[in-house]
Amino acid sequence: MNSARARGILAVAALAVVVLAPVVWRQTVRPAYVVTAIDYHFHDAHPTTPIGPGRDLVVQNDGRNLHNVTIPGTTYSQDVAPGHRLVIRDIAAFLGGPGEYPFHCRFHQSLGMTGVIVIAR
Numbered sequence: 811m812n813s814a815r816a817r818g819i820l821a822v823a824a825l826a827v828v829v830l831a832p833v834v835w836r837q838t839v840r841p842a843y844v845v846t847a848i849d850y851h852f853h854d855a856h857p858t859t860p861i862g863p864g865r866d867l868v869v870q871n872d873g874r875n876l877h878n879v880t881i882p883g884t885t886y887s888q889d890v891a892p893g894h895r896l897v898i899r900d901i902a903a904f905l906g907g908p909g910e911y912p913f914h915c916r917f918h919q920s921l922g923m924t925g926v927i928v929i930a931r
């Protein structure tokens with residue numbers, strides 16, 4: 811292997827560490843809180859257990875229908891297709907601090923597809 815190629819490999823490896831280390835740290839130290847959407851229900855969101863600073867909120871659609879997450883009082887309203895997920899980075903910071911934040915699916919709110927996100931004090 812010539813030295814230019816070796817330097818290139820080292821540079822890629824160093825970049826991978828710099829990029830991936832924070833991701834790995836976040837996932838091991840502050841795991842995401844996962845809400846699952848199935849049929850017309852948000853599992854583990856009635857309410858959520860209190861979510862502390864730095865944790866992401868994941869909404870995984872494990873059902874067969876298109877769903878949505880709308881959080882009143884914010885601009886957040888995102889659709890989530892079957893087999894896909896939404897990730898809201900650092901949900902505590904996004905929502906502005908401790909409290910209880912109702913949310914719903916804009917398609918199925920009338921069917922009771924609602925939940926409450928609790929941000930820890």
Ligand SMILES: [Cu+2]
Binds near residue numbers: 877923
């Ligand atoms: Cu829905």
